[in-house]
Amino acid sequence: MKFLISMHINPAVLDALTDEEKEAIGSGHGRFIEDLRASGEMINTQALVDPSQAAVVKVRGGQTVVTDGPFLEAKEFLGGFYLVDVEDRDRALELAAQIPDAAIEGLGVEVRQVMFYDGQLEA
Amino acid sequence: MTEPDRTPHEVEGLLRELAPQVLGALVRRHGQFEGCEDAVQEAVLAASVQWPAEGVPDSPRGWLVAVAQRRLIDQMRSEHARRERETAHATEIVPEDVPDTDDTLVLLFLCCHPTLTAASQTALTLRAVGGLTTAEIARAFLVPEATMAARISRAKQRIRAAGSRFELPEGAEREERLRVVLHVLYLIFNEGYTASSGDELDRADLAREAIRLVRMVHAQLPEDGEVAGLLALMLLTHARRDARTTAGGDLVPLDEQDRGKWDRALIDEGTALVKGALADTTLGPYQLQAAIAATHADAAKADETNWRQVHALYLILERIAPNPMVTLNRAIALAEIDGPAAGLAVLADLDGDERMSGHHRLLSVRAHLLEKTGETDAAYEHYRAAAKATASLAEQRYLESRAARLKR
Numbered sequence: 001m002k003f004l005i006s007m008h009i010n011p012a013v014l015d016a017l018t019d020e021e022k023e024a025i026g027s028g029h030g031r032f033i034e035d036l037r038a039s040g041e042m043i044n045t046q047a048l049v050d051p052s053q054a055a056v057v058k059v060r061g062g063q064t065v066v067t068d069g070p071f072l073e074a075k076e077f078l079g080g081f082y083l084v085d086v087e088d089r090d091r092a093l094e095l096a097a098q099i100p101d102a103a104i105e106g107l108g109v110e111v112r113q114v115m116f117y118d119g120q121l122e123a
Numbered sequence: 124m125t126e127p128d129r130t131p132h133e134v135e136g137l138l139r140e141l142a143p144q145v146l147g148a149l150v151r152r153h154g155q156f157e158g159c160e161d162a163v164q165e166a167v168l169a170a171s172v173q174w175p176a177e178g179v180p181d182s183p184r185g186w187l188v189a190v191a192q193r194r195l196i197d198q199m200r201s202e203h204a205r206r207e208r209e210t211a212h213a214t215e216i217v218p219e220d221v222p223d224t225d226d227t228l229v230l231l232f233l234c235c236h237p238t239l240t241a242a243s244q245t246a247l248t249l250r251a252v253g254g255l256t257t258a259e260i261a262r263a264f265l266v267p268e269a270t271m272a273a274r275i276s277r278a279k280q281r282i283r284a285a286g287s288r289f290e291l292p293e294g295a296e297r298e299e300r301l302r303v304v305l306h307v308l309y310l311i312f313n314e315g316y317t318a319s320s321g322d323e324l325d326r327a328d329l330a331r332e333a334i335r336l337v338r339m340v341h342a343q344l345p346e347d348g349e350v351a352g353l354l355a356l357m358l359l360t361h362a363r364r365d366a367r368t369t370a371g372g373d374l375v376p377l378d379e380q381d382r383g384k385w386d387r388a389l390i391d392e393g394t395a396l397v398k399g400a401l402a403d404t405t406l407g408p409y410q411l412q413a414a415i416a417a418t419h420a421d422a423a424k425a426d427e428t429n430w431r432q433v434h435a436l437y438l439i440l441e442r443i444a445p446n447p448m449v450t451l452n453r454a455i456a457l458a459e460i461d462g463p464a465a466g467l468a469v470l471a472d473l474d475g476d477e478r479m480s481g482h483h484r485l486l487s488v489r490a491h492l493l494e495k496t497g498e499t500d501a502a503y504e505h506y507r508a509a510a511k512a513t514a515s516l517a518e519q520r521y522l523e524s525r526a527a528r529l530k531r
Contacts, residue, residue, distance in 0.1 A: 001514075002265075040243070040274025043266055085266050087240045113514050117372075 002043065002085050002114035003092040007099065009079030011050065013106035021104075028100030036084065036095070047080035076108060089113070131175040137183060138167050138174075139335075142254025145187040147226025149195065150289050156233060157279040158198055159191070160251050166191035167254060227252060228343050229291055231336075234278075235304045238285045243278035244307045245314070250275055253332055263329050264314070301344075305353050305409065308337050312357050330361055348404025351396050352413045358393035359416035362386040374517045378425035390420045408444040411436050430459040447479045451488055463495035483512035487522055494529065503529045 014022070036042040051070040058065045070077055082099075086092050092111050101107040129137070142163060149159040166187045180186040234248040246264070249255045255263075261271035292300050315329030337354045344350050366384040367375055375381075397413040404410075415436045422428040437453035450473055458466025470489055479485045490505030506526035510519045 037269070038273055038277065040246075040270050040272075040277055042270055042273075085242070085264070085270065087242055115514050115516050115519070117516050 001088060001092070002083065002116075003089070004112050004114055005082040005084060005092065005096050005099065006110045006112075007079045007081065007101045008076040008108040008110060009101070010076050010106050011052075012075065013104065017104075025100040025104075032095075032098055032100075035098075036082070041084050041086050041091075041095070043083040043085055045080070045082045048078060051077040083114070129175065129179050131171070134171060134174045134179065137179070138170055138187075139254035139332075141184050141187055142167055143227045143230050143252045144184060144225060145191055146251055147230060148184075148188050149191055151226070153192075153195060154289070156287075156289065157283055158195055160279060162191040162194035162198060163187070164250065164256070165194050168256060171256075225343070226289075227339050229289060231304050231340065232292060232300050233282060233287060233289065235300070235307045236282050236285060236287055237300070237303055238281055239278050241307065241310055243274055243281070244303075245311050246271060246274050247278045248307055248336070249311065249332065253336060255332070301347070302349075304340070305337075305349060308333050308340070309353060309357075309409075311336070312360075330357070330364075333357060334361065346404065348400040349407040349409045351400040351404070352407060352410030355393040355397035355400065355413035356409055356416055358389045358396070359413060359420055362389035362393065362420065368517075372517070374521050376521075377419065380425075382423060382425075385420065390417075393417060394420065406439075406443065408440060411440040411443075415440075428459070430456050434460060447473055447476050448484065451479075451484055454492075455488060458492055458495070463492040466492045467496070481512055483509045483518070483522075486512055487518075490522075490525070494525075499529050 017025075033042070033045060036045075054068075054070045056067050056069065056071050058067075079101075082095075084092065084095060086095065089111075092113075096102060096109045096111050099109050102109045145166065146159060146163045149163060150156050153159060169190060170183075170187060174180075174183075230252050231248065234251050235244045239247070246260055249260045249263075250257065257272050257275060258268050260275075261268040264271065291297060312330050312333035315331070315333060334354070334357050337350065337357060341347075341350050341354050362385050363377075363380060364386070366380040366382065369375060393413065394417045397410055397417050400410050401414060415433055418429055418432050418436065434453060434456035437449060437456055441449045441453060450469065454466040454469035457469055467489065470485065470492070473479045473485060486505050486509035490502045490509055493502035493505060503526050506522050506529070510522035510526065513519050513522065
């Protein structure tokens with residue numbers, strides 16, 4: 001089963017961390033990535049640039065309007081994700097708990113299953 | 124070299140058939156399953172390039188054993204396998220005493236080792252027994268090749284760590300391990316039959332591959348009723364392949380399928396198999412599921428289905444292998460016999476079951492039965508809730524359309 005584990009970051013929380021804490025997050029992700037690759041569960045992982053660098057695109061009456069800044073006025077933003085292929089939901093939750101962000105007050109790690117195309121109707 | 128006119132497709136079929144035999148021969152001679160498995164994979168890859176171009180050697184099996192053996196020795200000697208040279212000279216190597224035993228079963232037991240996750244068991248089985256390449260397996264499961272390669276290599280490390288021996292388990296353990304093997308083959312089939320996006324052809328291949336593997340097991344264990352039952356179940360399910368989706372890819376429920384599109388040859392074979400198994404062997408869940416599929420296949424039209432027989436079979440299945448999904452299916456059958464209220468009463472028993480709480484199948488079956496009793500609003504809410512709960516886009520689309528139909 002494929003799951004998206006997304007890291008929701010709060011820039012204010014990240015800014016308030018000490019250098020050691022920031023360093024620990026970085027190396028924690030490094031180890032996590034290494035383990036995921038070795039276990040054959042990693043599909044992809046990406047980190048996103050700071051939300052201040054985002055642009056919002058809208059088309060209104062045929063006119064494209066581009067505005068700077070994130071779409072939502074929020075404290076938390078999508079900071080990056082892991083796309084994993086795991087045995088079941090419990091394993092995805094177990095992996096999420098290993099992500100350093102999960103242990104930091106004010107940061108969130110979210111787990112959602114990826115939809116697949118086909119399905120089964122009959123018994 | 125003889126038979127130079129084999130197509131790549133025919134070569135592929137031959138290689139898949141030979142791969143487990145070659146691997147078995149190598150492991151018997153050298154031990155170390157892990158290294159042998161890598162060596163056979165490389166030999167198979169080499170043959171898949173060389174044979175269609177240059178012809179299939181007189182003894183394909185001997186050629187593969189010789190090449191794989193060279194690779195293995197190379198691996199043992201140095202990390203830098205001298206690949207090109209070995210392949211070029213392989214045809215000159217006279218194969219030594221290749222043991223003439225078929226180790227397919229031993230390999231299956233090993234690949235479906237109980238310490239592995241289901242995902243690892245299926246991947247390793249497809250590679251070591253099915254003779255598929257890592258790239259093919261990765262494509263079928265829609266993951267990057269590196270992911271699949273890591274998964275397979277981790278699985279082999281685990282088998283080694285478990286200290287597994289290259290022999291058939293005995294007695295009760297054998298029986299238990301065979302159930303795991305059959306479950307893994309069932310999962311491979313299901314992956315091909317029901318799941319996921321991606322290339323349709325690849326998915327159908329997985330179902331066919333599972334059928335091929337179960338045929339191999341059935342040939343070796345013709346007396347085992349559950350092996351026969353699983354093969355029958357796969358054939359009877361695969362027979363409906365062309366009828367279960369529209370041209371646009373939408374799912375078609377069993378009662379609306381064009382039964383003229385069902386594959387009669389597969390149905391006949393599956394039906395004969397399950398009848399034989401039910402008559403001559405110990406009863407088991409796969410035989411019962413196959414018998415249910417055969418009952419459906421027996422009806423020329425949906426409204427000619429023998430629901431009493433279907434219900435009776437689900438009752439027995441519920442007794443020997445209790446599972447909320449079986450109860451759910453029995454509710455559908457009972458509703459066909461005694462009306463939707465009787466089906467809903469069975470569903471009520473499942474409400475306390477934690478495994479089914481919020482499950483889209485429970486929601487959708489309830490919606491269906493509520494629709495039949497005329498409780499349109501409740502049916503609508505349940506279809507919508509089921510659509511939210513499923514992870515399948517095709518099911519979601521179907522459930523949304525059922526809901527929309529009620530509001531028209």
